Amino acid sequence: MTGSRENIRLALIGCGGIAQTHLEAIARVPRVKLEAIQDINPSAGEAASSKYGCRFTKNPDDIFKDKNLDAVLICAPPVTHFQLMKAALEAGKHVLCEKPFTTHLRDAEAIRELSKKSGKIVMMASKFRFVQDMIEAKKFIESGLLGDVVLSEVIFCSVVDMGKRWNSDPRISGGGVLIDNGSHAVDVIRYLVGPIKSVYAQAGKRTQNIPVEDTARLHFETQTNIIGMVDLSWSLYKHTANYVNVFGTRGTLEVGWAQSLLWDAKEKSSKVFGNGYKKLDAFVRQMEHFADSVQEKVKPILGVEDALESVRVIEAAYTSVREKKWLKVHG
Ligand SMILES: NC(=O)c1ccc[n+]([C@@H]2O[C@H](COP(=O)([O-])OP(=O)(O)OC[C@H]3O[C@@H](n4cnc5c(N)ncnc54)[C@H](O)[C@@H]3O)[C@@H](O)[C@H]2O)c1
Known part of the structure; x- marks a missing residue:
């Protein structure tokens, strides 16, 4: 035991x-x-x-x-x-x-x-569930500071040459950027704004000479009717200071690489918070949480059902790319 x-x-x-x-x-x-x-x-x-x-x-x-x-x-x-x-x-x-x-x-x-x-x-x-700014962002959303959340977006795009890596061999990777960066994005959405109900995904123009998609866009709707979009690429820079944006009836939340920001529509003011993406800190927090879970001090915030759900959403997204239509994640 x-x-x-x-x-x-x-x-x-x-x-x-x-x-x-x-x-x-x-x-x-x-x-x-x-x-x-x-x-x-x-x-x-x-x-x-x-x-x-x-x-x-x-x-x-x-x-x-x-x-x-x-x-x-x-x-x-x-x-x-x-x-x-x-x-x-x-x-x-x-x-x-x-x-x-x-x-x-x-x-x-x-x-x-x-x-x-x-x-x-x-x-x-x-790892993104364990970034301090993301944890704060979730608290802001849950405390109602954004009002009714309506729209959300995630951006994971940067140029990485995948030509010589297993990431571009679908027999090893299971697919391209959609399963690779998309697995992170889907879990971030589920963490911040809840379970995903349906998806529509597109594979972008291939600019690397590889047998998998190197750019993809995933549209989604959550079970609470929040809509949004995820941009994923190994082949372009979508220059932006933030990788997650959440928009509500009372404000905007931006989770950024260097810092994060909450804009309050009523006050017409912004509050800068956090230190951005601190990779090692997030990995330490993740390992602490795993240890706490194993030692039965906490229930994992990312249980096997969450892991399974991220696979289900990505699988539905690939089917959507092939069939060119919106699909319900649960059939
Ligand atoms: N969380 C993140 O930010 C993040 C970043 C990169 C990769 N990843 C994920 O981490 C995993 C590894 O990716 P990586 O970029 O470190 O890959 P990598 O190729 O750098 O390292 C993989 C290692 O696994 C070894 N290996 C291969 N088959 C094995 C087997 N059957 N048993 C034991 N070892 C085996 C290889 O020899 C290699 O040393 C992937 O699932 C990837 O998606 C996560």
Whole structure:
């Protein structure tokens, strides 16, 4: 029973780019003890294991069969997430898994069942939920400062050459920018303004020579009839100081990269708040929250249902791209 344990013994699976930020974050959360790193490629994993003082293994069974380990953090590419989560849950480990949760809805549903059966925590890593400005923004919305929220938008666009990365191989990534950056965007919308009811998505003109979409626009309507749009791209800069805007009958909320802002229509005044996007802080807060959840101090703010729902919305968005029509997320 991990709930009563003082420390959480963790293994990292997949030690590439994003794992480096997770490793820095883990080092700042003393009750989470990094015991092992597993990667199919020893070069990155061995260097990190000597830097962070834990063992390295190429063999996943060394992780899953180790009864001493409480939890795994999965930072391998998307196509591996389902099998790795399944093996971890069957071995009785708690799971924190990078986005996208899975590349198919049926896999996410299977993980939900396994998590119920095992009673273990399954959380999808969703760093934006743990950005302090985003947490403040949610409080402002909930306290009614924006009045009735009507419209919302998310922008995740910047130029990244995906030509030589797994992100552009759909067999590994599950798709293009829509599943990659879109998984973040969908979870941000669900966090701030609630569950998404229907979607209409378009793939943009391809400017990189890759077999997946490099630009996409997702229109959505929430269950409470808030409408909005998400712009996603690896191929253009949409120059803007904010990545999330929420508009209501009493004001405007902007969540920005350097700072955030609340404009009050009645007072005709703006209040600047926050410090913008502090990546490492968000990862530390996320790891603290995972640890609290494993130790049964809190219920995860991002449960397996939320993770599954992000997969469901993205899957509906891809169907919408193909069928060129609005689709209900729940059929
Ligand atoms: N939260 C974020 O901001 C963010 C940013 C980037 C990537 N990601 C997500 O994190 C995951 C990893 O992305 P990345 O950019 O770090 O990729 P990466 O290619 O830099 O690293 C992936 C690592 O996983 C290893 N690997 C591959 N298959 C494996 C397997 N079966 N078992 C164990 N290790 C395996 C690779 O050898 C590599 O070292 C993806 O799901 C991605 O979508 C999240």
